[in-house]
Amino acid sequence: MGDVNRSLTVTGSEQGFATTRVDALLGWARKYSLFAYPFVTACCGMEFMALTSPRFDLARFGAEAPRFSPRQADLLWVVGTISQRQAPALRRIYEQMMSPKYVLAFGTCASTGGFYDNYTTVPGIDTIIPTDVYIPGCPPRPEAVLDGLMLLQDRIARNERRPGVVKPRVDPLSSVDGLVKLRRSAQDPRELVPELKREEEAAMALAGPVAEAPPGAKR
Amino acid sequence: MSQHVLDKLKARFGTSILETHSDFGDDTAVVEPSQWKAVCQYLREEPALDFDLPVDLCGVDYPTRIPRMEVVMHLYSIAKGHRVRLKARVGDEEMSGAELDSVTSIWPGMNWLEREVWDMSGVRFNGHPDLRRILMYPEFEGHPLQKTYPADRTQPLVPYRTEEEAGLPLGKLEPFGPDEGMPFGRGGLPRVVDHEDD
Amino acid sequence: MEPLDIDLEEGELELPADPMHLNMGPSHPAMHGTVRIVLELSGETIVKADVQIGYLHRGFEKMSERGTWAQVFPYVDRLNYVSPMLNNVGYALAVEKLCGIAVPERCQWYRMVLGELARISDHLTCDGAMAMELGAFTPFLWFVKAREMVWDILEEETGARLTHSFGRIGGMANPPSRDFKGLCRAALPKILELVEQGEKMLLKNRIFIERLESVGVISGTDAVALGWTGPCLRASGVAYDIRKAHPYLRYDEVDFDVPIGRSGDTLDRFLVRLAEIRQSKRIIEQSLERMADEGPINCDDPRVVLPDKMDVYTTIEATIQHFKLIMEGAKVPKGEVYSYTEGGNGELGYYLVSDGGGTPYRVRIRPPCFQITGGLSKLLESRMLSDIVPTFGSLNMIGGECDH
Numbered sequence: 001m002g003d004v005n006r007s008l009t010v011t012g013s014e015q016g017f018a019t020t021r022v023d024a025l026l027g028w029a030r031k032y033s034l035f036a037y038p039f040v041t042a043c044c045g046m047e048f049m050a051l052t053s054p055r056f057d058l059a060r061f062g063a064e065a066p067r068f069s070p071r072q073a074d075l076l077w078v079v080g081t082i083s084q085r086q087a088p089a090l091r092r093i094y095e096q097m098m099s100p101k102y103v104l105a106f107g108t109c110a111s112t113g114g115f116y117d118n119y120t121t122v123p124g125i126d127t128i129i130p131t132d133v134y135i136p137g138c139p140p141r142p143e144a145v146l147d148g149l150m151l152l153q154d155r156i157a158r159n160e161r162r163p164g165v166v167k168p169r170v171d172p173l174s175s176v177d178g179l180v181k182l183r184r185s186a187q188d189p190r191e192l193v194p195e196l197k198r199e200e201e202a203a204m205a206l207a208g209p210v211a212e213a214p215p216g217a218k219r
Numbered sequence: 220m221s222q223h224v225l226d227k228l229k230a231r232f233g234t235s236i237l238e239t240h241s242d243f244g245d246d247t248a249v250v251e252p253s254q255w256k257a258v259c260q261y262l263r264e265e266p267a268l269d270f271d272l273p274v275d276l277c278g279v280d281y282p283t284r285i286p287r288m289e290v291v292m293h294l295y296s297i298a299k300g301h302r303v304r305l306k307a308r309v310g311d312e313e314m315s316g317a318e319l320d321s322v323t324s325i326w327p328g329m330n331w332l333e334r335e336v337w338d339m340s341g342v343r344f345n346g347h348p349d350l351r352r353i354l355m356y357p358e359f360e361g362h363p364l365q366k367t368y369p370a371d372r373t374q375p376l377v378p379y380r381t382e383e384e385a386g387l388p389l390g391k392l393e394p395f396g397p398d399e400g401m402p403f404g405r406g407g408l409p410r411v412v413d414h415e416d417d
Numbered sequence: 418m419e420p421l422d423i424d425l426e427e428g429e430l431e432l433p434a435d436p437m438h439l440n441m442g443p444s445h446p447a448m449h450g451t452v453r454i455v456l457e458l459s460g461e462t463i464v465k466a467d468v469q470i471g472y473l474h475r476g477f478e479k480m481s482e483r484g485t486w487a488q489v490f491p492y493v494d495r496l497n498y499v500s501p502m503l504n505n506v507g508y509a510l511a512v513e514k515l516c517g518i519a520v521p522e523r524c525q526w527y528r529m530v531l532g533e534l535a536r537i538s539d540h541l542t543c544d545g546a547m548a549m550e551l552g553a554f555t556p557f558l559w560f561v562k563a564r565e566m567v568w569d570i571l572e573e574e575t576g577a578r579l580t581h582s583f584g585r586i587g588g589m590a591n592p593p594s595r596d597f598k599g600l601c602r603a604a605l606p607k608i609l610e611l612v613e614q615g616e617k618m619l620l621k622n623r624i625f626i627e628r629l630e631s632v633g634v635i636s637g638t639d640a641v642a643l644g645w646t647g648p649c650l651r652a653s654g655v656a657y658d659i660r661k662a663h664p665y666l667r668y669d670e671v672d673f674d675v676p677i678g679r680s681g682d683t684l685d686r687f688l689v690r691l692a693e694i695r696q697s698k699r700i701i702e703q704s705l706e707r708m709a710d711e712g713p714i715n716c717d718d719p720r721v722v723l724p725d726k727m728d729v730y731t732t733i734e735a736t737i738q739h740f741k742l743i744m745e746g747a748k749v750p751k752g753e754v755y756s757y758t759e760g761g762n763g764e765l766g767y768y769l770v771s772d773g774g775g776t777p778y779r780v781r782i783r784p785p786c787f788q789i790t791g792g793l794s795k796l797l798e799s800r801m802l803s804d805i806v807p808t809f810g811s812l813n814m815i816g817g818e819c820d821h
Contacts (some may be wrong), residue, residue, distance in 0.1 A: 008661075013244075015282065015695060018768070028289070031540065037522075038446075038658060039444050040444075040449075040451075041227070041451045041472070041473055042451075042473055042475075042498065042816060042817055043495050043498035043579060043580060043817060045449075046542070046579055047578075047579065049542070049546075050561060050562060050564075050565065050568075050578075052558075053561040053562060053565065054558060054562065055341055055562070055565055066446070068446040080473075081473060081761075083471075083472060083473060083474055083475065084356065084376055085355065085356040085372060085376070085453065085471055085472050086443055086472045086473075087375065087376050088376050088377055089442060089443050089444055090377075090444075091377050093444060115369075115491070115492075116475045116476060116479075116480065117371060118370050118371055118373075118475070118476040118479055118480055119363055119368070119369075119370060119371065119373050119476060119479070120363070120373075120474050120475060120476045121475055121476070122375070126380070126385070127380055128377050128379070128380065129245040129377040130380075130385060134680075138580060139579050139580065141578070148386055155669060171756055214633055225524060240470075241584045242752050242753070242754075243514060243515065243517075243752060243753075244514075245753075245755050246756060271638075271641050271642065272641050272644060272646070272657075273642075273788075274644065274764065274766065274783060275642045275755075275766060275768065275781070277768060277781045277784040279778075279781075280779075282694075291768065291781075293755055293766070293768070293783070297655065297657050300662060300663075302755075304755060305432055305577070314629045326642055326643075326644065327639075327642050328642060328643040328644030328645075328788050328791060328792075329642050329644075330788065330791060331788070331790075331791040332644075332787075332788075335787075339478075352471075353469075353470065353471055354470070354471035354474040354820055354821075355471060355474065356471070363476065363479055364478060364479060370476070370479050370482075370483060
């Protein structure tokens, strides 16, 4: 017989899980019919334009309908750098939207101010308005933005208000295969530097069949 | 390259042209600030020179010398194809006396450029129709491109949110665990973990 | 009611009215670029328009005084962010003029091809956005599809779609990829085909033509006095193109025309850009023929160019050179220089002041669309409210460049 006292822990975000079917239905409806207010300022706007293009089709997420009045929109895309001069306009637009409302910080300048650490840039829009999803990148690839949108939809469905950050899908540090392969030479980057590869092989040979590596050998 | 421009200026204005050089191929003349508008008028109206395109106007700050601010103007003639750079040095340590005559009546394109030099470097232009800030907001104090203005001194219009208001630490977002943040992709969907109770 | 039988002056019965103030705010759907126009309207006629820029001022000039000469390249990319390669090449040429170095021939052709690809992308975006703002969404999507093809080539070369940071003082960051010529030659006819489809749809449309024709007219002399350059000036009839008037790189060795407009209205500015795409295609084709398949891309000057990576790992001299170039920056000789190239919007100038060190003393960009946007209030006088949208769109005001 197995243990009677076994507990089940659900890892991942558990709070805010939709507990009723009505909540689930509302979450489903909200996430697939976002009316976006594109607050576009800078270079990220070019990638935003590319998102609406047929290649990275935003329409299949139901989020392509722009509403240029904040009263009619529920998702505020803050696309590009926000300068101190622009900040009151952004704050006012956020205040004019009606809840439930969500904010997407598109790009590094909107998330943290980017590399414009100076007298004129707001260091991240979360100093002015609460933000739900941060999409880093300068500018982020449209695929990353779609990941951000899916992350936001997930949060809407589970009614979670903690902010989230879009991260690359495969952790580049987890394995060598995760390293970005250069398209020009579709081969292992280590092949490009034969001396380094020989050294590594020599070190691995020294380590022997036992898993324990001698101190100082490169892994 | 177009040395004849500098020669004509020197012939016409004599000692008001303080120095000239043609380093790197760019003909440059440093002008006495009181003659600024007269020189510009001459360059525009003299038929052999005919500088009709106002290319640029900017201020460069040399805080270690007096006069401190150097106003640099570039001009081009479309018909003749020659260029010239004019400079005028104005202003002392506290930028008092940093004034020049406005040349907006000669080239309307200088309107916004002079506003920008006022905004960024603090040089006043007498006779400008509408001298107000153009790149910074009216409540901003100081002139950012002066070397004595620190680059990271912000003057926010909207006060930043405090942490009580936000309900989360605002300095840095907490490092998310491997499963948090994105339920798809990296960690996969929330896993169900079995473990024994103590 | 009895009829009025007194004589009245024309308009005496009209109620006195103050002009209405309308704010087209910094966040506006039909303005691609963040700008605020405060309008005084009388009915639908504009009495006065006050154009306020500066909503994207990011302090480019102040930031470039805080790094080294090579660290300015990412900032320069984000100035005119629809044609970043042109900005990169312009800044690299300016620093090279100050240093007195010339890049090898292969690099010059390479810079020309990448620059013209960026120019195509700029004009496609401007014309596509203009069409979208007038309601023609389909040609916008076609032009964006063509732009994606250009960005695919640039991504293969530089690694990034939009902000490449690919230029370097003394050359480029990487040599061209193996397939570069093949990719360009395959993509250009498809891009032209999409441009032609867009043209066919737009230029036969009565409504489109009527909204653009005779709207926002400016004469050649007025435009020159305002400081306009580039496609907007050429649409007013003034044939000033830096690539022809003062050729740089190898523009004097390729054969291309400069399209000129006749009446200086919005339709001419729209058409001049479409014609320039075709001329850019000609330049690219000729440059690809002339570009060698092998040869150095970076010039051989150790004062500015980073050494080969294997040398850095194995010899001490190269390590020191690499260290000094990265940490202190290339020591550019003392002096000042103004270097100009033909950017997407006109004369893109860089005025650099160096004090002999590795950090720039002053980097001033001469943004072409700053002067052009300065003329907007003059273009809008006594026009109608709905003329603002195509007029502003045709000026191609790029916020990053105008507000630097």
